[in-house]
Amino acid sequence: MCGRYTITVTLEELIVRYTIGVANIPYHRPKYNVAPGQMVPAVISDGRTNRLGELRWGLIPSWAKDEKIGNRLINARAETAAEKPAFREPLRMRRCLVPADGFYEWRTEPDGSRQPMRIVLRSGGIFSMAGLYETWIAPDGRRISTVAILTTEPNELMASIHDRMPVILRPEDEALWLDRSVRDPEALKPLFRPYPADELEAYPVSKAVGNVKADDPSLIRPVNRP
Secondary structure: OOOEEEEOOOHHHHHHHOOEEEEOOOOOOOEEEEOOOOEEEEEEEOOOOEEEEEEEEOOOOOOOOOHHHHHOOOEEEOOOHHHOOOOHHHHHHOEEEEEEOEEEEEEEOOOOOEEEEEEEEOOOOOEEEEEEEEEEEOOOOOEEEEEEEEEEOOOHHHHOOOOOEEOEEOHHHHHHHHOOOOOOHHHHHHHHOOOOHHHEEEEEOOHHHHOOOOOOHHHHOOOOOO
């Protein structure tokens, strides 16, 4: 599962990193504790231009009767997404990048307590989580665009923390993921492999990250280190 993450960079950094041609984020600020239900930056492509906008985290299928289902569909298992009614069409036609510079997961300690861990690139910087997006039209005519983050089996680092991890795309694979002309799920399966453990680092952070209202730089500082 991927239920919290961080994106603490500036809008300008996102525009440069993803070669954005069109940006539709009226107000962007660093986020230290992104949670489901919030608006998150995402990158899509129309085949010519990369566009940066905001999607609500928690996918609402186009056929849903109400928007509450989005509270449950924050993640999609990469292994079965092609078979699930909620994710089948987005996987074929509506894929996006969800920029992040870290994600949180909770490790169970020997005494039964749960220690939040932040996982980042050893090299630092932004990485892309594989996302699926959808637009739902509410009975009152509102258009709500939402996203789910794909997860896969853990690598060696993550296995000691949790049994799932987000699908993190290598930069050279991002264009394939965004390519709308690629509609065969089989062509995308190689992208679902766990990100190499030796390129990631995990460190303990404050338990305050468990509070969805907490959102400040102290959340990403290491704690309990010698």
